[in-house]
Amino acid sequence: MLLRQVKLLLITAFSLSAIFFSTASNAQDTAKNQTTEASTELAEKKDAEEFDVTGTILEHIKDDHSWHLWGHTSIALPVILYSDKGLEVFSSKNLVNEHHEPVAFAGKYNYKLEEGKIKVVTAAGTIDEEASKKVWDFSITKNVTSLLITVFILLIVFLSVASKYKKRGVTSAPKGLQSFMEPIILFVRDEVAKPNIGAKYARYMPFLLTIFFLVLTNNFLGLIPLFPGGANVSGNIAFTMTLAVFVFILVNLKGNKSYWQHIFWMPGMHWSMKLFLAPIELIGVFTKPISLMIRLFANITAGHILVLSLICLIFIFKTVFASAIAVPFAVFISLIELLVAFLQAYIFTMLSAMYIGMATEEHHHEEAHH
């Protein structure tokens, strides 16, 4: 029954997202046309009057060097750059003027924000692509801040939960935060690790639990529109790529003989089939983590785009009455996003566990072949 409801919700969400994606891409095209027109005609005024939906949404989804709170208030975050001229740290306040427009800042190079990214500019004000490539940006951006907040939350929550176990002993029932977290931990153990990895699940529990709670907390924080949340960490490809790389490294480090045998010389097949399967299996080694990376990134980003698109309806129609439709829809989608936040954390962890399980399982049936 519940499964059917979930399915129905997912179908609704997907169809809605399909509709909005198509409109969003249309909007993107028109926006592009508009901006090109605007730049050629230098009609700044007209551009300001037109509401730029794509720009607004992308601005909310993308990483930023400052954290916008409300109105004209934002937190300036530190910029850390490493180039051939050495390391430098300065506030991102220097990169914008009082009207929040990007201005050039003279550090070791001349830096200027270009679509949210720090680029090196020449004295004339044009972007120096060659020099920009030499500058590595390790700034504490909005996403990094959010990630650090997540790390902080996770450390506080789970260290306190762990101390509860020590203090209350194992014979007493869990209490408070401990009793809230224990079922989730048990869920990861019993529904994710045990069925996918098998007997050796205990060794991978720390990895799976860390991934699960890191993704889950980032997903949830991303859904909160106000300060501690609002960043789009788990919807950022850099973050999902990092996690996927960790999964990739772990899977291939722990892969046993039979795992590699199944990739390069599939047992129980004709030699020609073996030759044919080897490259496909080899590609599979890489597509698995890549699918992890894209799945999480796309799902979370899509959710953010969906909610933002609905809110943007108010500005597109230029009437407050549009909120009568937009806000309930946004609330509805946000509720689905809550489900998706949990679901994606679960799927990411479950697939990681499955890949680990596939790489470490013992193929007893093979002995029967020989």
Added chain:
Amino acid sequence: MFFLDINPLVLPDVGLVFWSTVAFVVLLFVLGKFAWKPIMKAIDEREQGIEDALSKAEKMKAEITQMASENEALLQKAREERATMVKEAKETADKMVAEAKDKAKGEYDRIVADAQAAITQQKNAALTEVKNQVGALVIEVSEKILRRELSNKTEQESYIKELASGVTLN
């Protein structure tokens, strides 16, 4: 310049990759050492404890059932023993009563016999005395009569006859 046209959304930033790695590694090590390990250990221990307690309870239950059946058997045995004891006691009592009755009867018989013997003896003694007295009386009377009658012969004879007919006792 094809790559520059890719949407910036799908271009990973080096900075965020770096910080994500740092965050993940820190979380993995700190939580792995100070949170996941003790938590998993505690949960496993508790589950083990619950399992042990359950199996123990099951064992106790079996033991109690066994004890109950043993108790039942003991009770049954005790009941049987009591029944036999009661039976034996009754038999003993009956025997004692019978013995007492027999003894009493014997004593009674003896006493009656003694009494009868004594009565007979006394009766005989009394009879003997009576006989002696009668004898003495007869002799005395005879003497008197004889003294008087011997003078008259006919009378004497009739008298003797009379006497002789009269003497029929003993």
